Amino acid sequence: MTVPTDETQPLLRSVTNEGHQVYTEPVVEVIPDPELSGAAATATGGLLTTGQTTIVDFDPAGDPENPIDWPAPFKWAVVGMLALMAFTVTMTCICVVPLASTIVSDLSPPDTAPSKSASVLLVTIWELGEAAGPLLIAPLSEMLGRYPVLNAANLVFILAGILAATSSTVPQFVTARMLNGLAVAVNVLNPAVVGDMFAREERGAALSLLFLAPLVGGAFGPMIGSAVAERCGWRTVVWMAVGLASVCEGLFLVGFRETYKVAILRKRVRKLMAGEAREDGKGRVYKTAFDEAEESQLGASAAALGGGGVSEWRKLRDAVMRPVIVLWGSGVLMAMSLFSSVVFTFFYIYSTTISDILIDLYQLSPVAAGSCFTVFSVGSTISVVICNRTLDRIYMRMRFLHKGIGKPEFRLPLSIIGALCLPLTVASYGWAAQLRLPLLVLLFSVCAMGTSLMLAMIPVMAYVVDAFGLFSASAMTGIIVTRCLMSTFLPLATAPLVERLGFGWGFMVLAGLSLVLAPIPMLMFRYGEVWRRKSKYSREA
Numbered sequence: 322m323t324v325p326t327d328e329t330q331p332l333l334r335s336v337t338n339e340g341h342q343v344y345t346e347p348v349v350e351v352i353p354d355p356e357l358s359g360a361a362a363t364a365t366g367g368l369l370t371t372g373q374t375t376i377v378d379f380d381p382a383g384d385p386e387n388p389i390d391w392p393a394p395f396k397w398a399v400v401g402m403l404a405l406m407a408f409t410v411t412m413t414c415i416c417v418v419p420l421a422s423t424i425v426s427d428l429s430p431p432d433t434a435p436s437k438s439a440s441v442l443l444v445t446i447w448e449l450g451e452a453a454g455p456l457l458i459a460p461l462s463e464m465l466g467r468y469p470v471l472n473a474a475n476l477v478f479i480l481a482g483i484l485a486a487t488s489s490t491v492p493q494f495v496t497a498r499m500l501n502g503l504a505v506a507v508n509v510l511n512p513a514v515v516g517d518m519f520a521r522e523e524r525g526a527a528l529s530l531l532f533l534a535p536l537v538g539g540a541f542g543p544m545i546g547s548a549v550a551e552r553c554g555w556r557t558v559v560w561m562a563v564g565l566a567s568v569c570e571g572l573f574l575v576g577f578r579e580t581y582k583v584a585i586l587r588k589r590v591r592k593l594m595a596g597e598a599r600e601d602g603k604g605r606v607y608k609t610a611f612d613e614a615e616e617s618q619l620g621a622s623a624a625a626l627g628g629g630g631v632s633e634w635r636k637l638r639d640a641v642m643r644p645v646i647v648l649w650g651s652g653v654l655m656a657m658s659l660f661s662s663v664v665f666t667f668f669y670i671y672s673t674t675i676s677d678i679l680i681d682l683y684q685l686s687p688v689a690a691g692s693c694f695t696v697f698s699v700g701s702t703i704s705v706v707i708c709n710r711t712l713d714r715i716y717m718r719m720r721f722l723h724k725g726i727g728k729p730e731f732r733l734p735l736s737i738i739g740a741l742c743l744p745l746t747v748a749s750y751g752w753a754a755q756l757r758l759p760l761l762v763l764l765f766s767v768c769a770m771g772t773s774l775m776l777a778m779i780p781v782m783a784y785v786v787d788a789f790g791l792f793s794a795s796a797m798t799g800i801i802v803t804r805c806l807m808s809t810f811l812p813l814a815t816a817p818l819v820e821r822l823g824f825g826w827g828f829m830v831l832a833g834l835s836l837v838l839a840p841i842p843m844l845m846f847r848y849g850e851v852w853r854r855k856s857k858y859s860r861e862a
Contacts, residue, residue, distance in 0.1 A: 377607055377608070378586065379586070389518065389519075398576065399576075403534075404533070407507050408534040408535065410538070413482065413542075415672065416542035417443070417558065418543055419547045419676050419694070420550050421441075421443045424443060425440050428489065428490055440673075445669055445673070446502070447502035448502060449806070452502075452801070452802045455797070455798040458474055461641075463583070466581045475504070478501060478506075481498075481501040482497075484496075486556050509801050512783075512797055521716070521727060522717055524786065525732075528712075528779065529705050529706075532778075532779050532782075539694065540697070543690075543694035547692075551687065644795040647858050648802075650857065651796075651853075652855065655799070657800065657842075658802075659838065660841040661777075662800075664740070664835065664838075666804075673816075682754060683763075700771025700772040703768075705779065732781075733781075735779070735780045736776070736842040739780075742772075746772075748829050750767060750770055751829060781842070782797070782800070789858055
């Protein structure tokens, strides 16, 4: 049976069974199974078939449990909660950047010189944890739903923050920071939650807000961290982050609702089957429409992982493997992952070098250096505003020019501009430091770097959500894992590069790396539709 893949449309529409309404909320249809006859019963893919299958879906006339049909104010309230947690996550990550050398000195044994590599690793180790976390967070959210995974991850995030605040050695603090990154759920699930609630032409504004929140956290985190640490010490800064994360989790527990359509419909299926069993002692077979689409797409890959299983353990194993399957099953996703990982790495390269430049070369105080971090966020905010105002308009305009046919590639024009501008800003940043140009010139290059970086990144996230539909969370994992791995280790090479070549030529090498990858969004815009057809996870977008 062919099932439409447009996630905003109902898959099946009948509401009666044998003259009676089967369930008051979902849409159901009884579909005879052409491969079975009579009352024969067989177990197929973990489902019991008894000659006919009952498909459960949302009511096309409007369904209060369908996230697409939720009132707009509630949708934006959910986006607001996600944005607040994204702000908290970024502030927790960045607030210790200007304090890294101080923390390493404080936690190191007496008479031991602080290690520069330890200071950099203290900042970037977060990304190593964030590379591992999505491998479990994203597939679990597609198996269990967004609500339980988000709340569990947030609780682990809070506990890791407490461990960091009470650390007595550098390895303890580094481990706590890695666990913090491991428990970050919002970065991988935020775009997927937006895809759950908003139609494609409405997602740009919500995604832009979710990208703006971390930028605000990145702007105020170093400034607040430097000021508070100067008065109260760095541990107080970490405790403040723990307190804010606890407030966010309280809001999630009481205000967040499940948004993943499959999880909502599977809950209905369980209710229907339990009701049938109570009525006549026979469990009639019910299945969500999404399950059928998922089985048809993942059947071959799941079989390759070890035959047909029905246990919960097998389901979990397959769910954990799904991001790997989706990543390696799509050349488009691998290319966009490589591009976005290198682009985002410049945020950490900048973060781990700007303090030394401002304090050592420009003789600024730590508090003043922390305040200068806001400049990058100002530039990033410019990109967010641009994307917020134009991303959906560009998509709708191009869809109109193509006779009403929308394509994920229509998200990429702004990314092309950002990709071409980023190498110039990286090179100007390095040469401004090398030549010790006026501080305003350096800060302008930082602002321009923030603008071009986010202009390249935001459309890529929207593109992945559009192109991979129900598998968007797993596809986002491919983006995030490669990004985090690159952000952990590439900044470690920056210091030796600068020591050998100086800021100017050192950053010219990094600018050349970004220039080599700049054509990727252009190629995707031109040929992406053809290349997407080669992957079963994105061919229907």
